[in-house]
Amino acid sequence: DAKTTQPNSMESNEEEPVHLPCNHSTISGTDYIHWYRQLPSQGPEYVIHGLTSNVNNRMASLAIAEDRKSSTLILHRATLRDAAVYYCAANFGNEKLTFGTGTRLTIIP
Amino acid sequence: EPEVTQTPSHQVTQMGQEVILRCVPISNHLYFYWYRQILGQKVEFLVSFYNNEISEKSEIFDDQFSVERPDGSNFTLKIRSTKLEDSAMYFCASSSEVRGNTIYFGEGSWLTVV
Numbered sequence: 001d002a003k004t005t006q007p008n009s010m011e012s013n014e015e016e017p018v019h020l021p022c023n024h025s026t027i028s029g030t031d032y033i034h035w036y037r038q039l040p041s042q043g044p045e046y047v048i049h050g051l052t053s054n055v056n057n058r059m060a061s062l063a064i065a066e067d068r069k070s071s072t073l074i075l076h077r078a079t080l081r082d083a084a085v086y087y088c089a090a091n092f093g094n095e096k097l098t099f100g101t102g103t104r105l106t107i108i109p
Numbered sequence: 110e111p112e113v114t115q116t117p118s119h120q121v122t123q124m125g126q127e128v129i130l131r132c133v134p135i136s137n138h139l140y141f142y143w144y145r146q147i148l149g150q151k152v153e154f155l156v157s158f159y160n161n162e163i164s165e166k167s168e169i170f171d172d173q174f175s176v177e178r179p180d181g182s183n184f185t186l187k188i189r190s191t192k193l194e195d196s197a198m199y200f201c202a203s204s205s206e207v208r209g210n211t212i213y214f215g216e217g218s219w220l221t222v223v
Contacts (some may be wrong), residue, residue: 010127032209043113043200043202043214043217044214045214046212056127087151095159095164095165096142098154099152100151
């Protein structure tokens with residue numbers, strides 16, 4: 001079944017690292033793993049994507065398991081503005097991106 | 110930074126009426142998409158469009174839905190006869206390539222069918 005699975009919610013203290021997990025055991029060898037986040041009443045915002053190697057950008061890091069069946073989005077130092085729903089997504093061999101149900105991240109001041 | 114723009118931001122329509130949602134994708138992008146999100150649920154794919162034709166569509170995208178790129182800049186989603194269950198946020202998106210490239214989303218058009 002082509003889908004990603006994520007925990008429904010997570011909490012983290014402000015200024016601490018956050019690790020958001022995602023399982024995507026059915027992705028194909030050429031599927032990229034994408035992460036988006038969504039603030040209330042806004043469109044999904046691109047965070048990061050990768051294929052096999054770990055990736056870093058100014059927003060986050062993406063750690064991809066060696067078997068590619070799971071990945072972890074890492075926010076190195078969470079701020080209150082990072083509170084959002086974080087979606088893991090993949091193509092699963094198609095053009096479309098299939099989104100998971102998302103993890104609602106709450107940041108505790 | 111270039112962005113995808115959508116109009117209207119919110120539309121209320123009566124059941125059975127036709128609705129057209131408009132989008133201006135990022136100018137050098139070649140792939141265009143519509144997604145929708147029912148309140149409190151996840152983002153769902155509707156349709157992808159490339160080279161002036163539909164390249165992929167979901168089971169949600171039935172005969173009541175159509176897409177068009179009427180000129181070089183706009184990309185529209187038409188719902189011919191709206192139903193209550195069409196109430197949702199509709200997101201337009203675009204990318205320069207498929208698969209490995211970033212898809213950029215607009216802010217969405219909130220459709221309420223009454």
